[in-house]
Amino acid sequence: MTRVMLALLATLLAAPAAAHHVGAYVPKDNAVTINFKQVKFSVQARKFDIALRLFETGALRAEMRAHAATLPAGLEDGTRAALAASDGPEVERRLMIFFAALARDLALEADRRLAEAGGTAESRAATGRKFLEAIWRYYNLVDFAVATRDNKTSVAVRLAFDEAETYVKPATGAAAPADPARLRPPLQRIAQVLSTLIEASPTHARRDS
């Protein structure tokens, strides 16, 4: 009886002893997403002079220049021109194209990485999961802008993203284990849908007539 009581006590004690408080991590914005929000809110408040200054001195423009090779021609100049002309919808459209391009490039890179041989299923799933987080961090910023212009694209990206997520979730309980091999088709779909969106959106500066 005493032994049973001691065993019970030891079991009860083990639970709180293993529950250590190690803090929680809340993902932060990076310099690009912070600058995007600054510009977006300035435009929404119709403070175009402030938005232009924030764009010209911020990480958004620097990132546009860094990715110039994969972005549609004239995107940076057109964004600055739209800000100078106090054209809110045009600024939003150009920023939508920029973030769609960032998300597309990440989807292409993720697909390329997953096509390479090597690594365990868990490590490949973890890589896929991290890429999906990065893709969503950018795409999520402009999903509303995409949906208001092209609802089918928004739905297609969301569906592909949801599907991709199911293949990289870690196995818990009765859930199936991660299957990174099946992750490539939805990633390719995200890249293809976003490429179509970008190509269908003209980026040369609009002429006032």
Next chain:
Amino acid sequence: MTVAAEPHPWRVPPRWVLLVAVLSIVCAEIGGASMARFKVELTRWARDAMLARPAVHGLVGVRDVDERILDEALVKFDAGLRLFHMHAEGMGLVIIATTMVAATVARAGVARRVIIALLTTGGAGYPVGYLVWSALIPAYGLERAKTIAEWLVWIPFGSATIVALWWLTGLLALRMIGR
């Protein structure tokens, strides 16, 4: 005028216990001060150590992906140092308070000594787990570092404190029932 004698005067715990408790608080203060003074150096060291072990942290070489992984690890690295500061400070006071209760309440010599030893070692050792966790993150990654700290420090020292506290609670309950 006469002053009534206290029925149960508080007994001071052994000197080595007080020394350990005070040392724990001193370490907490030094840790907190160092954390603030060398914040940049510590962050740089942890970041460099993590970049030197991309496979451990699952870095893929794409900035948009890696910056989030590094940020989470650095936040946890900093949290470990903060939690060490906070716990070492608090547990120093807990050691003094609980061992004083044990020294006063536990009559049997062996029981008193064991409870005091468990409270002191457990209380002083447990916060070190946060320091160990923090120090191991750059080399072993978040989860592996946590597992090592758990089995090496948190579980043994935390259990020692919990066992001693329940034992002390039981003794107190028995005394109350016996009155």
